[in-house]
Amino acid sequence: MGETSxxxxxxxxxxxxxxxxxxxxxSHIFPNEGGARVLLVSTVRDLDRxxxxxxxxxxxxxxxxxxxxxxxxxxxxxxxxLLIGMKDGKRxxxxxxxxDKEKGNNGKRRFVQIWQSGRIVKSIEVTEKHGDFYxxxxxxxxxxxxxxxxxxxxAERKLPDxxxxxxxxxxxxxxxxxxxxxxxxxxLCNLDTEEITVVKDQEDxxxxxxxxxxxxxxxxxxxxxxxPRQYGILFCPNRLSGIYQTGIxxxxxxxxxxxxxxxxxxxxxxxxxxxxxxxxxIGGPHFPCGELISYSFADKSRRIxxxxxxxxxxxxxxxxFVDRFAPDAVVGTGDAQWIITHTxxxxxxxxxxxxxxxxxxxxxxxxxxxxxxTLLGVKENWVVAVRSDPGTPHEVHIGRLQFTATSxxxxxxLAHSPSPPVEPLIWxxxxxxxxxxxxxxxxxxxxxxxxxxxxxxxxxPLLVYPHGGPHGAFTSEFSIYNYCLVQLGIGIILVxxxxxxxxGKDGVDCLVGRVGDMEVEDTQFVAEQVRTSGEVDADRVxxxxxxxxxxxxxxxIGKYPDYYxxxxxxxxxxxxxxxxxxxxxPDWSLAEAGITYNLAQPPLTTPEIYSKIWPKSPISVAQHxxxxxxxxLGENDRRVPPYEGMNWYYYLKGRGGVDIRVMTYPDxxxxxxGVEAERFGFExxxxxxxxxxxxx
Numbered sequence: 276m277g278e279t280s281x282x283x284x285x286x287x288x289x290x291x292x293x294x295x296x297x298x299x300x301x302s303h304i305f306p307n308e309g310g311a312r313v314l315l316v317s318t319v320r321d322l323d324r325x326x327x328x329x330x331x332x333x334x335x336x337x338x339x340x341x342x343x344x345x346x347x348x349x350x351x352x353x354x355x356x357l358l359i360g361m362k363d364g365k366r367x368x369x370x371x372x373x374x375d376k377e378k379g380n381n382g383k384r385r386f387v388q389i390w391q392s393g394r395i396v397k398s399i400e401v402t403e404k405h406g407d408f409y410x411x412x413x414x415x416x417x418x419x420x421x422x423x424x425x426x427x428x429x430a431e432r433k434l435p436d437x438x439x440x441x442x443x444x445x446x447x448x449x450x451x452x453x454x455x456x457x458x459x460x461x462x463l464c465n466l467d468t469e470e471i472t473v474v475k476d477q478e479d480x481x482x483x484x485x486x487x488x489x490x491x492x493x494x495x496x497x498x499x500x501x502x503p504r505q506y507g508i509l510f511c512p513n514r515l516s517g518i519y520q521t522g523i524x525x526x527x528x529x530x531x532x533x534x535x536x537x538x539x540x541x542x543x544x545x546x547x548x549x550x551x552x553x554x555x556x557i558g559g560p561h562f563p564c565g566e567l568i569s570y571s572f573a574d575k576s577r578r579i580x581x582x583x584x585x586x587x588x589x590x591x592x593x594x595x596f597v598d599r600f601a602p603d604a605v606v607g608t609g610d611a612q613w614i615i616t617h618t619x620x621x622x623x624x625x626x627x628x629x630x631x632x633x634x635x636x637x638x639x640x641x642x643x644x645x646x647x648x649t650l651l652g653v654k655e656n657w658v659v660a661v662r663s664d665p666g667t668p669h670e671v672h673i674g675r676l677q678f679t680a681t682s683x684x685x686x687x688x689l690a691h692s693p694s695p696p697v698e699p700l701i702w703x704x705x706x707x708x709x710x711x712x713x714x715x716x717x718x719x720x721x722x723x724x725x726x727x728x729x730x731x732x733x734x735x736p737l738l739v740y741p742h743g744g745p746h747g748a749f750t751s752e753f754s755i756y757n758y759c760l761v762q763l764g765i766g767i768i769l770v771x772x773x774x775x776x777x778x779g780k781d782g783v784d785c786l787v788g789r790v791g792d793m794e795v796e797d798t799q800f801v802a803e804q805v806r807t808s809g810e811v812d813a814d815r816v817x818x819x820x821x822x823x824x825x826x827x828x829x830x831x832i833g834k835y836p837d838y839y840x841x842x843x844x845x846x847x848x849x850x851x852x853x854x855x856x857x858x859x860x861p862d863w864s865l866a867e868a869g870i871t872y873n874l875a876q877p878p879l880t881t882p883e884i885y886s887k888i889w890p891k892s893p894i895s896v897a898q899h900x901x902x903x904x905x906x907x908l909g910e911n912d913r914r915v916p917p918y919e920g921m922n923w924y925y926y927l928k929g930r931g932g933v934d935i936r937v938m939t940y941p942d943x944x945x946x947x948x949g950v951e952a953e954r955f956g957f958e959x960x961x962x963x964x965x966x967x968x969x970x971x
Contacts (some may be wrong), residue, residue, distance in 0.1 A: 286961045287731050289759050290954060294320045296693055299329065302652035302659040305364035309339035312364060315671060316693070317348075322617060325950045329355070332691070334655075336459075340688040344378050355748050356410045357417040358390075366391045366784060368426050368466070370408045370417065372654075383407065386907045389425060399464060403473045406431030406457050408725070413449075413508055413597055414459045414483030416768030420491045420692025421547070426464050427485045427494065431457035432476070436818065449481070451913040451945050458953065460671065461494060481505070482519075484599075484710065488574050489547045492520050494529070497539050498568050504877060509871055511561050512598060512913065515771055518552050518570075532572050534576065537569070540599045541956065545608055548572055551580070551631070558874055560787060561864050562715045562746040564594035564780040565616065567629060580614075581634040586781045589712055590626075592619055592636045596748075596776045603654050610680035615658065616640075617650040619777030620706050622715045624750045626660050628676075628683035637683045639676075643704070647752035648672075658685055665719050665761075666700040666801050668693045668734060698722070700761045704848035713778040714783075714913065716801045717749055717769040719761045720810065728764025730964065733771030735766040736815030736968040739802045739831075741879040743822035743888040745794055745867065746783050749773040757956055765959060765968070768813045772797035772827075776909045788869025790851075791891035794823075797807050802831075802838075802885035815968040819960070821845035822915055826893060829923065832904065833896025842904040843960050846912050846945050849919045850894040852885045859913040904935035905963045909943040936963075 300679040304834050305312040313334040318327045338870040367390040375382030384410065389397040409415040409429040417428045434457050437444070448456050456552040459481050461474040477498060484497035499508065500515035505780065508514060518541050532538035536554045543550055544656055546922045550570040555563045567581035584594035603613050612631035617624055624647035626639045639658075640648040646664025653659070656676040672687035673881040701720040706712075724847040725732050742749050749769035759766055771777075772794040774786025777932040786793055806813050818839045820828040825847025832842045848854050855864035862872035872878065890893055906924055907919040917939065925934040939950040947956055 278525060284519045287724075287764065287897070288650060288959055289762055289803075290755075290957050292761055293668075293697065293755055294322060294954065296697075299661050299671055299691075299790070303358070303360050304652050304654035304657050304659060305360055306655050307364060310335070310342075311654075312336070312338075312654075312691075313657075313673060315651070315659070316351075317605050317842045320950050320953070321948065324953060325948060334690055335691075336673055336675070340657075340673040340686070340690075341671060342961075343688065343690045355409045357415060357695065359419055359426070361419065362871060366396070368417070368419065370410070372408065373849055375402075385430075387428075387466075389466065397466065399451060399466075399471070401462070401464065401471050403433075403593070405433050405460060405473055409456075409459050409483065410607065410654060411452065414481070416486075418486050418763065420487045422491065424465060424467050425487075425491075426466060427487060428462055428464075428835065429459050429483050430462050432460040432473070432914055433434075435458075436928075447501070447505040449505055449509075451509045452912060453508065454911065455701055458694060459483050462637070462665065463523070471844040473526070474521075475612065477519075477521070477525065477528055478908060480770045486541055486543065488520060489543075492883060494523060494525070495519070495541050495550065496521075500875075503875065504797070506862065508794075509914075510598070511860060512539055512553070512555060512565075513558055513561055513563060515557060518550070526716070528665070531577075531731045532568070535570075542600050542602075542604050542614070544605045544612060548630075548665045551600075551605060551614060552646045553597070553600070558872060560746045560783050560863065561866070562744065562776055563783055564596065564776075566624045566850070567595060567634070569631065579634075581629055582630060585779060587779045589621075589706075591776055592638070593782070601650055601653050602654075603829050606653060606656060606676065607631075607678055611678055613678055613683050615653045615676070617648060617660075619750060620749060621646045621777050622717055622771050624649055625750060628678065630683075634895060635681075638683050639683065640687070647750045649752070658687070659690075661688075665702040665717065665753060665757060666697070666722075668697060668753045668758075670762040673834055697758070698762060700758065705801075705804075707804065708878070710797070710800055711965065713772055713773055713775075713782045714797055714801070715771045716791075716805075717771075718750055718805065718810075719767040720904060721761050721764050721766070721768070723762075723764075725764055728762070730764030730968070731970040732764075732812050732815070734812040735764055735818065736964075737802070737806055737811040738765050738767045738964065738968075739798065739805075739816065740767055741770045741772060741794065741817040741818075741820045741827040742775070743820065743824045744776075745772075745774045745786055745790060745823040746824075747823075748777050751775075755953075759957060760961065760964070763965070765964060766805075768801060768805045770798045770801045772801075787867060790826075790867045791830060794833065795827055798827050799831055799835060799838075812860050815840060816841075817964055817968050819843035819845070820847070821947075825849060829893035830896065832902040833893055833899045836899045836901040839902045841964055842902045843907065843963060844904060844920065844923075845907045845947060846909055846915045846917070847893075847906075847920055847923070848915050849892065850924045851892045852889040852917060853922070854919055855880055855888070857916045857918060894923070897923065898930070900927060901933055904965055905959065906935070907947060908939045909939065909945055909947050910939050910941045911943060912945045914945040916928055925970065
């Protein structure tokens with residue numbers, strides 16, 4: 276890789292200048308008579324301390340969002356986990372963790388606190404009642420009763436202090452991002468009496484996403500089956516899960532969602548008489564097209580509000596593709612009731628309104644040229660969203676929703692933009708109707724001439740980038756790696772092969788049983804179309820990808836050994852058979868191969884099964900590989916354990932005749948998203964590509 280770059284390296288300087296821009300993740304909205312107070316939640320990379328810092332920025336909004344005053348941003352103290360605002364707009368309930376100095380590095384004290392006007396007005400210690408708070412987007416949640424006397428949240432159930440042989444008993448967890456997390460429990464904290472109640476365990480269920488029931492005398496929550504095994508849950512909304520209701524103490528369990536559906540993200544209407552949630556089939560593709568379901572507490576009936584969209588026309592709504600609704604996603608009353616969310620819509624993300632009765636869908640941000648929009652928060656008729664495009668980092672926009680029984684619209688006003696502005700780039704979405712109406716790609720090109728970039732030449736080289744999943748998608752939003760690589764002088768084509776989300780149910784299902792073929796050939800087709808377009812240097816083409824994108828990339832350098840000048844593989848799936856035995860999501864290998872996997876009764880991997888998935892795996896073409904390759908592996912990856920990449924490395928190293936390199940990242944999982952891993956990972960990728968597709 277050459278010598279380590281110093282601090283004046285143009286590669287490192289470019290990354291540093293971009294990496295410290297804020298990324299917005301949530302908002303808290305407090306409507307008032309004059310408009311609204313908005314608290315933005317963002318994170319920034321602190322490259323000196325190798326950590327991410329969370330910031331709060333307060334905005335004062337008036338005149339329907341036309342007048343916005345931004346206050347100071349302040350760092351959120353470590354250990355501020357989840358928070359929820361109270362009705363008066365002046366108080367917050369906060370879940371807080373702090374180090375326990377008496378217990379050293381591993382000890383923590385935990386509190387439920389009420390904040391008001393910059394001071395703590397109440398602090399209730401809950402350390403002895405349960406373990407760490409669950410603050411993730413899968414299990415984590417915080418909810419207030421309608422009287423605001425009680426807060427409900429999810430935390431790790433307190434483990435007994437096991438000694439002797441008992442301490443070696445197997446303790447399952449939920450895989451990637453949940454390693455060694457104890458079972459989740461619903462906890463109730465009475466803010467008046469300070470009584471703490473850990474709700475009783477539900478047999479064969481892990482619980483999360485808790486709400487109070489219609490009259491505060493019950494609990495509504497998401498539950499996922501723990502028998503016979505706890506499958507990896509991150510990005511897997513196809514599990515044996517559902518929406519449940521119990522009494523306030525956890526008694527009298529009933530299932531609200533149907534037995535044959537996987538359900539998540541329960542949300543009430545304003546009258547708290549109807550519950551809405553997202554539903555999709557159990558098993559199969561890991562991110563299928565969803566349905567919006569309503570449940571009436573009056574007659575205990577379910578109704579499909581928004582069905583799956585099988586095969587949409589190119590300009591039509593392509594179906595619901597979202598993991599979780601915002602906390603107050605349901606707005607309006609009576610016939611004028613809408614669910615506000617974002618969703619993938621072909622090669623972009625946009626904010627939509629879904630009518631609660633008719634299922635009518637309105638795209639609230641229909642201008643494709645503006646890039647992609649992500650909902651940060653909604654409250655009553657106020658909406659906060661982030662806009663970005665491949666050349667523009669996060670901009671925050673705020674507006675007031677106008678809706679009736681038949682229509683919904685919004686004008687969003689800029690509230691926060693990157694400072695200073697970054698250098699632009701050129702981008703556009705390309706369709707390939709001659710091959711398939713659901714094959715698209717996003718082309719990114721430098722706006723500067725090659726004489727001004729690190730990578731020289733008359734035209735930029737091309738980097739082909741298939742996404743992971745395979746049922747994920749690239750959207751027209753900002754990515755720090757993509758942006759910085761383009762600014763170095765490299766063109767990138769982001770390939771949404773058939774099987775990507777955002778193109779209807781059929782757009783996902785068409786790839787099942789055809790992995791290792793359809794998406795591989797789609798990616799090669801797009802690469803060749805761009806390579807011969809005259810916009811890039813046809814003799815300098817490289818490829819990179821992570822997870823299933825690494826699977827596709829490995830396939831292509833084996834199948835077309837003279838086509839690519841360099842390849843970068845991040846935590847790639849190399850052998851579906853071995854990944855079946857090692858991964859936290861063993862069903863993935865069989866589901867994508869078109870083989871049924873019974874989540875309730877895991878099958879054995881027979882020679883017959885292995886023989887079917889071997890030819891679908893890139894390991895089957897490893898003997899043909901010539902392309903110089905860089906492997907990047909997370910040592911703690913539970914999704915695609917590093918043995919996958921290491922087996923590829925050892926085989927090619929032993930075979931000889933190919934430049935094969937590997938970097939491993941301790942304390943990093945599948946995403947390789949540690950601050951140091953991101954920083955030095957980008958440097959490694961950039962230097963590797965410059966070495967092989969730069970002008971020497």
